[in-house]
Each structure stands twice: as C-alpha cells, then as structure tokens.
Amino acid sequence: MRVLILEDDAWIADLLKQIxxxxxPxxxxxxxxxxxxxxxxxQRAPVDLVICDWNLPDGPGTQLLEQIRKQDSQIPLVMITGRADRNSVLEVRPLHISAFISKPFQMPKVLDCLDRLLPSVDLDAPAEHAPSSSFAEFLASRANDELDIPLQPGTLAKLKALGQQPADLRQLLGLGRDEPAITARLLAAANSAQYSSGGALCLSLPQALQTLGAATSLNIALGLSLNPVAELEDAELSLQAQAQYEQxxxxxxxxxxLAQQCRLDPAPLHSAALLHRxxxxCVLQQAQLWRNSGQELDLEALDKSLRxxxxxxAVRLKMHWRLPNSLxxxxxxxxxxxxxNTKREAIVMHLAASELSPQQDGAKLARLRRLAGLS
Known part of the structure; x- marks a missing residue:
C-alpha cells in the first residue's frame, strides 16, 4: 500500500504521515x-491514496489531481483546504474528490476519514527487516525521525480528551508546561521555517503556543498520541523513567x-531543564519498542545503553527537532x-545541576555562585 502526501507544511505533512x-502500519x-x-x-509508481493541499509554492495542488484523474478514475483523492465556499467546491467537482479536510483540521475526523478511504488490507506490505542482534545495534540503526521521548503516565488520556473539544491555549499550557515531550514538539514546530516569522526565537511553551495558535498546537501535540509507544507500559521501564522525571x-x-534570585527570565531555563534528560x-522509549517486538533486554544491558x-x-533529537542553539x-x-563567552543563564543552569549532583564539590559550587552574582 502506497500513499502520496502533497503538503508544503512539514509539520502538517509529518502529522498526516503519523495518522x-x-x-x-x-x-x-x-x-x-x-x-x-x-x-x-x-509517475514513478502508482499509489492507493493521495492527500493533497490546495495551495502550494509552485501552484495549486489541483494540478496534481487533474493529472491523476486522467489516468485513474478510482483512486481516492483527499483535498486539504482552508476554503469552504461553494465556488471552490464546484471548481474541483470534476475531479471527484473523495473527501475534504478543512484547515485547521480536527484529528478524530481525519482519522475516521482516512480509515474509510484507505484499503483495509495491505496486500503489498514490505517484508520485515531482519531483527537487530542486540539492543545497542537496534539503537544505532534507528533513523532520526524514528526517535522520540514518551509522555508521562496519565498524559496520553488527558491529551486525547483535549482532542475531543475545541482547542484551548490555557488547557494546552496546563498539560504541556511540565511535559518534556509536548514542550519539545511544540518548540520545534514554532521555531521551524513554516511558523517562525524570522523574529525572536521561541524558547518556552507559552511562546510556542502563541506562535502556533491553539488549533495547530493541539494537532501537533495530538501527533504524540499516535506513537506506538506514546507512554511506557513495561513496569521496569516506567520505574526508570519516573526517576528521570523526578530529576x-x-x-x-x-x-x-535561582532565576528569581538572579532576576533572570525563568522560561528558557525551565525549557532546558525539561529537555536535559x-x-x-529516548533510550527508554526505544527499549519499550524492543521489548514489544519480543526481544529480551535485561537491566544490565539497559543500564549500559542509558550510560x-x-x-x-540527545544530539540526534536536537538536530531532528532543530532546537535553537541558545536552547x-x-x-x-x-x-x-x-x-x-559563558552567559549568566548557562552559569545558573550549571549551578542548579551541580547542586543536585550526588557528588557535590563545595569549592566549585562557591565559584559558580560568585560567577552567577549570588555570593
């Protein structure tokens, strides 16, 4: 089964791909x-479904659909559009569009729409790859877009509940403020070329929500719920993750x-703290995938991978998400x-992390406090 998505917004395209x-699968x-x-x-190969945006940088998406309809009258065509007027619908009526997805779309409706249009059975499913011989080899083989971090326990249900009602920035902020996965995804989108106006960088969740808007923010956050391992299910892995979240x-x-004492903006420091683990x-989420595939992973091998x-x-995730250099x-x-060129914010970050380290160095802490202006 092959699906073609024509969408110039990389985040929307990725979300449709996840759906x-x-x-x-x-x-x-x-x-x-x-x-x-x-x-x-x-032209390279036929597909079973086409999802197409109306407005593209080099012309209307209808150009693609017209060419497809000349050769195939049966393939389902899905049009993504912000147009809802009668004239626009009549304009593409000869193309026999199977479904329209209005922007900003609601994920439950898109899921239902595509489920009806996609073939129920994939007769052309690709052969499964030979399994990796070890978890370390599995980690090394993963593409950057296959890496992510899990949601904390209970967040998935709350996120799905939000998806059943109109998008609300305050509710999204309340849910994502202390959730690394949501914060990372929305910061990455808000700083991307599709949404950044070229001005100040988004370094906090409130900034990202304002940049993206409620509907887009909710859709991008809901994309996390489509991950095969949105939350960890294995008890051992959940316990390991809980230790990370506590830190x-x-x-x-x-x-x-410290930010209050130093009169610094706490928001970027909060974002960095959320993402420092x-x-x-990511290792723990990949470990869940590994165990879900029926592979063995003892605690010694897991600890070795964590270290x-x-x-x-982390470096690969930062690159994939294109997080701002300052963050x-x-x-x-x-x-x-x-x-x-050490900035005061970086000194405060290092001071806080050093204070919480099991191996504290009194002389080092005193020096950092002086550098931060706290002595």
Whole structure:
C-alpha cells in the first residue's frame, strides 16, 4: 500500500504521515512539498491514496489531481483546504474528490476519514527487516525521525480528551508546561521555517503556543498520541523513567528559585531543564519498542545503553527537532560550561545541576555562585 502526501507544511505533512501509519502500519508513504515533486513521485509508481493541499509554492495542488484523474478514475483523492465556499467546491467537482479536510483540521475526523478511504488490507506490505542482534545495534540503526521521548503516565488520556473539544491555549499550557515531550514538539514546530516569522526565537511553551495558535498546537501535540509507544507500559521501564522525571522536576524547581534570585527570565531555563534528560527518555522509549517486538533486554544491558547511548541520541533529537542553539547551549550547560563567552543563564543552569549532583564539590559550587552574582 502506497500513499502520496502533497503538503508544503512539514509539520502538517509529518502529522498526516503519523495518522496514516497509525491506521495502516505497513503503508509506504511519500511526502512532497511541491506539485512538480509530487507529479514525479506519482509517475514513478502508482499509489492507493493521495492527500493533497490546495495551495502550494509552485501552484495549486489541483494540478496534481487533474493529472491523476486522467489516468485513474478510482483512486481516492483527499483535498486539504482552508476554503469552504461553494465556488471552490464546484471548481474541483470534476475531479471527484473523495473527501475534504478543512484547515485547521480536527484529528478524530481525519482519522475516521482516512480509515474509510484507505484499503483495509495491505496486500503489498514490505517484508520485515531482519531483527537487530542486540539492543545497542537496534539503537544505532534507528533513523532520526524514528526517535522520540514518551509522555508521562496519565498524559496520553488527558491529551486525547483535549482532542475531543475545541482547542484551548490555557488547557494546552496546563498539560504541556511540565511535559518534556509536548514542550519539545511544540518548540520545534514554532521555531521551524513554516511558523517562525524570522523574529525572536521561541524558547518556552507559552511562546510556542502563541506562535502556533491553539488549533495547530493541539494537532501537533495530538501527533504524540499516535506513537506506538506514546507512554511506557513495561513496569521496569516506567520505574526508570519516573526517576528521570523526578530529576527533571527537581532541576526545574531549583532553577525557578535561582532565576528569581538572579532576576533572570525563568522560561528558557525551565525549557532546558525539561529537555536535559531527553537522551535517557529516548533510550527508554526505544527499549519499550524492543521489548514489544519480543526481544529480551535485561537491566544490565539497559543500564549500559542509558550510560553509553543517551548523549548521542540527545544530539540526534536536537538536530531532528532543530532546537535553537541558545536552547541547546542551556541544555548542555547542565553537564558542562562553555569555555568562552559563558552567559549568566548557562552559569545558573550549571549551578542548579551541580547542586543536585550526588557528588557535590563545595569549592566549585562557591565559584559558580560568585560567577552567577549570588555570593
């Protein structure tokens, strides 16, 4: 089963891709951001469903649908549009559009729509890859877009409940303020070329919500619920994750205190604290996938991966999410200070992390407090 998505908004395209994969896990999906790219992909191989935006950088998406209808009168065509007027619908009536998805769309309706239009059985499912010989090999083989971090226990149900009602910025803020997965996803989207106006960077969840708007923010957050491992189910892995979340919250609390004492904006520090354990959380989510596939993973091997692979996975996530450099520097300051041009915010991050370290160095803490202006 093959699906073609023509959408120039990378975050919406990724969300649609996640929706299709949640409905048909073996579907092969091609994404294009321009009409000419989509036409080339269509000519290369036939597909079973086309999802197409109306307005693209190089012309209307109807150009693709017209070419498809000349060759195939049966393939389902789904049009994404912000137009709801009668003339627009009549304009594309000859194309026999199977369904219209109005922007901003509601995920439950999109799920129901695509479930009805996608073939129920994938007769052309790709053969499964040979399993990795070890968990470490599995981690190394994962593509960047296959990496993520899990939601905290209970967040998934709350997120799905939000998806059943009109988007509300205050509710999203309340749910995502202390949730690393939601904060990371929305910060990444808000700082992307699709939504950033080229002005100030978004370094906090409130800024990201204002940049994206309620409906888009909710849709992007709901994309997390489509992850095969949105929350950890294994008791051992959940316990390991809880220890990570406790360290995150402890750092957030201490940074709030230090930011007030230093008269610094606490919001970027809070974001960095939420994400400073992303590598460890990613390892745990991948461990859940590994165990779900029937593979064995003892605690010794898991601990080895947490110590040996977390840093690399964190770097890959930062690159994939394209987090702003200033936020990356704050996250990195939890572990080590830059040798040159060290900003006060980074010093405060390192001070808070050092204060919470099991191996405290009194002389180092005193020096950091002086550098932060707290002596």
């Amino acid at each position: 299709v994969h949640s409905l048909r 073996t579907a092969r999906i091609s994404c294009a951001g321009r009409v000419d790219e989509a036409l080339s992909e269509w 995150i919250q402890a750092l957030c609390r201490r940074l709030a205190e 992303m590598g460890e959380l 040996g692979s977390s840093s690399e996975l 990356r520097e704050l996250i990195g300051a939890c572990y080590a200070l830059p040798t040159i």
